[in-house]
Structure formats: structure tokens, C-alpha cells
Amino acid sequence: MPEKFDVIVVGAGPAGITAAYCLAREGLKVILIERGEQPGTKNVMGGVLYRQMLDEIIPGFWKQAPLERHVIDQQWWVLSEDSALKVGQRTAVHDREPYNAFTVLRAKFDRWYAAQAVKQGALLITETVVTRLLRDTSGRVIGVETDRPDGQLLANAVIVSEGANTLVLEASGLRARPRADTMAVAVKEVISLPREVIENRFQLQGDQGAVIEFFGDSTLGMVGNAFIYTNRESLSVGLGAMISDFQRRRVRPHELLERFKQHPVVAPLVAGGEPKEYMAHMIPEGGYEAMPPLYGDGFLVCGDAAGMVIAVHREGSNLAITSGRLAAETVVEAARAGDFSARRLAAYREKLQASYVLQDLRQYRHTTPVIEKIPQFLGVYPSLVNRALQEFLTVDGVPKKVKEKKILRMILKERPVTALIGDAWRAWRAFI
Amino acid sequence: MNTAVDTRSRTGEGVTTGYRPDGRTGLPAVDVQRKLFTTRFKADKGSHLAIKDPEVCRDCEAKPCLYFCPAEVYKWEEGRITIAFEGCLECGTCRIGCPFGNIDWRYPRGGFGVQYKFG
Numbered sequence: 001m002p003e004k005f006d007v008i009v010v011g012a013g014p015a016g017i018t019a020a021y022c023l024a025r026e027g028l029k030v031i032l033i034e035r036g037e038q039p040g041t042k043n044v045m046g047g048v049l050y051r052q053m054l055d056e057i058i059p060g061f062w063k064q065a066p067l068e069r070h071v072i073d074q075q076w077w078v079l080s081e082d083s084a085l086k087v088g089q090r091t092a093v094h095d096r097e098p099y100n101a102f103t104v105l106r107a108k109f110d111r112w113y114a115a116q117a118v119k120q121g122a123l124l125i126t127e128t129v130v131t132r133l134l135r136d137t138s139g140r141v142i143g144v145e146t147d148r149p150d151g152q153l154l155a156n157a158v159i160v161s162e163g164a165n166t167l168v169l170e171a172s173g174l175r176a177r178p179r180a181d182t183m184a185v186a187v188k189e190v191i192s193l194p195r196e197v198i199e200n201r202f203q204l205q206g207d208q209g210a211v212i213e214f215f216g217d218s219t220l221g222m223v224g225n226a227f228i229y230t231n232r233e234s235l236s237v238g239l240g241a242m243i244s245d246f247q248r249r250r251v252r253p254h255e256l257l258e259r260f261k262q263h264p265v266v267a268p269l270v271a272g273g274e275p276k277e278y279m280a281h282m283i284p285e286g287g288y289e290a291m292p293p294l295y296g297d298g299f300l301v302c303g304d305a306a307g308m309v310i311a312v313h314r315e316g317s318n319l320a321i322t323s324g325r326l327a328a329e330t331v332v333e334a335a336r337a338g339d340f341s342a343r344r345l346a347a348y349r350e351k352l353q354a355s356y357v358l359q360d361l362r363q364y365r366h367t368t369p370v371i372e373k374i375p376q377f378l379g380v381y382p383s384l385v386n387r388a389l390q391e392f393l394t395v396d397g398v399p400k401k402v403k404e405k406k407i408l409r410m411i412l413k414e415r416p417v418t419a420l421i422g423d424a425w426r427a428w429r430a431f432i
Numbered sequence: 433m434n435t436a437v438d439t440r441s442r443t444g445e446g447v448t449t450g451y452r453p454d455g456r457t458g459l460p461a462v463d464v465q466r467k468l469f470t471t472r473f474k475a476d477k478g479s480h481l482a483i484k485d486p487e488v489c490r491d492c493e494a495k496p497c498l499y500f501c502p503a504e505v506y507k508w509e510e511g512r513i514t515i516a517f518e519g520c521l522e523c524g525t526c527r528i529g530c531p532f533g534n535i536d537w538r539y540p541r542g543g544f545g546v547q548y549k550f551g
């Protein structure tokens with residue numbers, strides 16, 4: 001007979017570790033299964049970790065967790081071929097404890113977080129791939145199959161937190177393979193630089209951190225963006241775009257990354273650094289409309305596996321953590337009632353709906369589809385605003401009135417008035 | 433020595449705006465092996481990736497897998513796709529991006545494959 005648990009959690013990322021942590025704390029017998037050598041060895045993120053969601057679970061975690069820098073400076077740079085329009089904020093508010101957000105490196109962070117779940121009593125099994133969910137004749141999920149000999153395990157409930165590459169859900173007939181226009185691929189390098197150089201270059205003191213998102217030329221107008229985040233003694237430098245865009249444009253992700261690093265306004269930020277690691281990962285960016293079923297008889301789905309990412313705000317790990325917590329709460333209630341049916345587990349969806357998770361995902365449901373349909377958002381406009389600004393800032397004896405006319409002509413040459421109005425309307429729709 | 437970046441100007445011949453519909457103009461040539469050299473792998477003996485039907489690849493005109501794979505695992509050699517699975521970063525892109533679903537994709541055995549030090 002396979003061993004039986006109260007709950008099996010598939011995948012030790014932020015979603016799965018949170019679920020296992022919360023379940024073990026309530027005294028449930030929970031096993032957390034991870035395919036990597038250690039939690040984190042397969043995981044990649046930019047990455048900005050927001051404090052509040054994890055602080056709710058482990059108050060003051062940020063005093064002990066392996067974090068890089070607390071973020072005090074956030075910027076958005078709109079790139080053309082040779083220029084950047086910069087907006088952003090540096091705030092002393094985010095320099096005060098308990099802080100707003102931290103930069104993290106996932107291999108270290110996930111390992112630490114999983115160890116906390118183990119301390120609560122969760123059983124962590126690494127180097128084990130879950131191949132599919134086990135279902136009884138009625139379709140109810142009753143356990144998992146793994147790639148270990150005699151690898152079946154049974155449970156009252158299975159929490160699927162396998163991340164963006166949803167092989168388990170697909171092998172179990174719970175969702176179709178995602179479409180290429182709902183998934184992005186990102187590449188990233190960790191580039192080491194001495195602490196002092198980072199602090200001088202980004203005007204930081206001590207453990208203060210800065211993050212910059214880049215749009216426009218950084219992805220050649222493809223739907224996506226690039227980023228540079230400061231770690232203690234390295235920079236996380238990366239970019240991502242929709243897989244459908246890479247298919248169409250025949251651009252290699254690593255060529256795009258190298259091109260980005262050579263951009264005249266970007267090159268000085270990374271100059272002199274030594275590449276320490278190269279990595280790639282998918283991001284589910286289909287949003288609300290592309291989400292799989294969130295629960296059913298005997299199972300719940302959390303985090304990236306459920307498509308819980310808000311790309312425009314660079315949020316994913318926080319939704320993963322919150323959904324993991326809400327899934328655990330639902331299962332604890334179900335265990336008390338001795339009922340793991342879909343009707344009972346529907347409470348998970350209600351909890352998500354009452355939280356920012358589904359509310360925000362709903363609000364941004366048009367964003368990716370709209371930006372995808374209008375290539376000029378990240379293609380033409382970044383170059384246009386930079387050219388207009390360049391014209392305005394170049395002092396060359398041409399009267400301002402003449403300059404204004406020239407800028408207007410330049411804009412109208414690229415986009416006629418009607419198209420401009422249409423774009424503005426669609427942009428407004430995308431974010432509201 | 434500056435190893436991370438090549439700071440040569442990119443504003444050269446034929447490069448006019450940031451948005452170029454043909455995409456490939458102005459992209460630097462990158463030796464992906466040098467990048468993969470910084471990443472730690474524990475390669476299994478057999479491949480976790482396979483082409484389901486080589487005929488389908490022959491008829492696949494665009495062969496996008498030669499471009500979207502961030503590790504250049506796929507190469508077109510002597511009329512067939514070859515797979516350098518040892519350098520696979522396990523992102524899953526090819527599984528989603530092959531327009532014919534022609535890649536049999538599974539994870540390496542537990543513990544094998546890419547091992548990120550930083551992530």
C-alpha cells in the first residue's frame with residue numbers, strides 16, 4: 001500500500017512552500033515534493049520579493065531570511081535606440097523597517113524558506129519528479145505518481161504548485177498545453193561587481209537597493225521588458241518577451257540580452273562586471289482569461305501553475321505566497337469537516353476573490369492581449385517619445401515654435417491622429 | 433578587463449529606429465556556450481527531450497526552435513534536428529513554442545539537469 005498523507009504539495013517554490021508551512025503549522029501530515037537537488041536549484045526570478053505577504057505568515061522573516069537589498073528606488077526607463085526617458089521614485093519611506101520589498105536570489109531564498117516549513121513539521125522530499133496525479137474512478141484526485149521506484153503516494157488533498165511549466169496538470173487532463181501567446185520566456189544573468197561599485201553606480205548606501213525596468217528598444221518592441229536589479233555583490237540583468245514574439249521575429253533571447261547590455265545607456269550600468277550564471281525560465285502572462293481550474297475534487301492549484309502573475313507590476317511570487325496560504329486554509333477547514341470534495345474546496349476561489357489575488361488579476365485581464373494586438377505600444381512609441389524629447393532638449397538656435405511643429409509632424413508621420421486616439425483609448429481600457 | 437559587456441556603439445549602418453519588423457538586423461552574435469559555461473549542470477545519461485516525428489521537422493519551414501531556445505539546444509544538421517540536451521535550462525519554451533507540438537518533453541530524472549547557484 002502506498003503511504004498516505006493528509007496533503008501532498010507538488011513543487012517547492014513560494015506557493016508550495018507556503019502551503020506546506022501553513023498546513024504543517026496546523027498539525028496536518030504534509031509532504032512537499034521537489035524535483036531539484038534542493039528547493040531553488042531550478043528556480044529563477046528577477047527578483048523583487050514584496051515583504052507584506054510573507055510577513056503575514058512568518059512575522060519578521062526579513063530579519064533572518066537570505067535577502068539581498070531592500071528596495072528604495074524603482075525606475076522605469078523607456079528606451080529608444082540611443083536614448084532613455086526615465087521615470088521613477090526614490091523614497092525614504094521604503095528605507096524604513098519593516099521595508100516594502102527586497103531583491104532576492106531564489107536558489108538561496110527557496111532553500112531557506114523550505115527549511116522553515118520543515119521546522120514546522122513538513123516532510124520535504126527532493127530529487128523527485130511528480131509525473132501525474134492519481135485519480136479514482138469518479139475522477140477525484142487521490143494522490144500522485146513520482147519517478148521513484150514504488151513512487152505512488154496517497155493523500156486526502158493534493159496542492160499543485162508546480163510553477164509555469166504545467167506538466168502535471170496537463171498529464172492529468174486538468175488543462176491543455178498553454179498557447180505561445182500566453183507564455184513569456186525570460187533569460188537572466190547574475191553579473192558580479194564589487195559592493196562599492198554597485199553602491200556608487202546606483203547611489204546606494206549599505207543594503208539599500210535599486211530596480212530598473214526597461215521598455216521599448218530593450219525587447220525590439222516585442223511584448224515584454226528588460227530589468228536590472230541590484231543584489232549585494234551582483235546585478236540581476238535579464239529580459240523576457242512572449243514566446244509567440246520570439247517565434248515570429250526569429251530573435252534569440254540571449255542575442256537580445258547581449259544587445260540590451262550593449263545599449264549606450266545600459267552599458268555603463270553593467271560595465272566591468274563578471275557573468276556568474278546564465279539562466280532561463282517561463283512566465284505565465286496570459287492573465288485571468290488563461291487560468292486553469294483552480295480546484296476540483298481532492299486538488300487545488302496555486303501560484304504560477306494557476307497563471308497567477310501580473311506582468312505589468314512584476315508581481316508573481318507574492319500571488320504565489322498568498323494563494324499558497326489560502327489553499328492551506330481551505331484544506332485545514334476541509335480536514336475539520338472531513339470533506340475534500342470540489343464543493344467544499346470552492347471556498348479557495350472565494351478566498352482568492354476576497355483578496356487582491358483575483359481582484360487584481362481581473363482588473364488587468366485585458367493588459368497583455370491589448371498590448372499584444374498593438375505592436376506600436378512597445379515598438380513605435382518608445383522611439384517617438386525619445387526623439388521628441390531629444391528635439392526639445394537640443395539647443396541649436398531653432399525657435400521653439402518651429403521645433404514644436406517639427407515634433408508634431410514627426411509624430412503624425414508615424415501615427416495618424418485617429419490611430420493616436422484609438423491607441424490612447426485601448427491603453428486606457430487595458431489598465432482599467 | 434571588461435568581460436561582461438562589449439561597449440562598441442550599436443548605431444551603425446542600416447540601424448535607424450528601435451523598431452525593426454525584420455528583427456534580426458543589428459543583433460550581436462553570441463556564443464551561447466560561453467554563457468552556459470557559467471551554469472552548473474548534472475547531466476543524466478539519456479536525453480529528457482526527443483523529437484516525436486522527424487518528418488514533421490523536415491516540413492516545418494520556419495523551424496522556430498532554432499531561435500527561441502535560450503540554450504541553442506536544437507540544431508538543424510544534415511536534414512534533421514539534433515538535441516544537445518546537456519545544456520538544456522529546462523525553461524519549457526520549446527514545448528510551448530514548437531508550432532507542431534513535435535517535442536516530447538519531460539523533466540530530467542529527479543536531481544539531474546540544471547542546478548542554479550543563484551537563480
Ligand SMILES: Cc1cc2nc3c(=O)[nH]c(=O)nc-3n(C[C@H](O)[C@H](O)[C@H](O)COP(=O)(O)OP(=O)(O)OC[C@H]3O[C@@H](n4cnc5c(N)ncnc54)[C@H](O)[C@@H]3O)c2cc1C
Pocket residue numbers: 010011012013014015016033034035036039040042043044045046047048049050128129130131161162163164167168186187188238240281282283302303304305308309314315316317318320
Ligand atoms: C525572469 C523572471 C523574473 C521574475 N521577477 C519577479 C519579481 O521580480 N517579483 C515577483 O514577485 N515575481 C517575479 N517573477 C515571477 C515569480 O518568479 C513566480 O511568480 C513565482 O516563482 C511563482 O512561484 P510558484 O511557487 O508558483 O512557482 P515556482 O517558483 O516555479 O516553483 C515551482 C516549483 O515546483 C518544482 N516542480 C515543478 N514541477 C515539478 C514536478 N513535476 N515534480 C516536483 N517538483 C516540481 C520546481 O522545481 C519549483 O521548485 C519572475 C519570474 C521570472 C521567470
Ligand code: SF4
Pocket residue numbers: 483488489490492494495496497498506513529530531532533534535
Ligand atoms: S519547431 Fe518543432 S517541428 Fe519545427 S523543426 Fe523545431 S522541433 Fe521540429
Ligand code: SF4
Pocket residue numbers: 280481500501502503504505506519520521522523524525526527
Ligand atoms: S526547455 Fe528551454 S532550454 Fe531546454 S531545450 Fe527547450 S527551450 Fe531550450
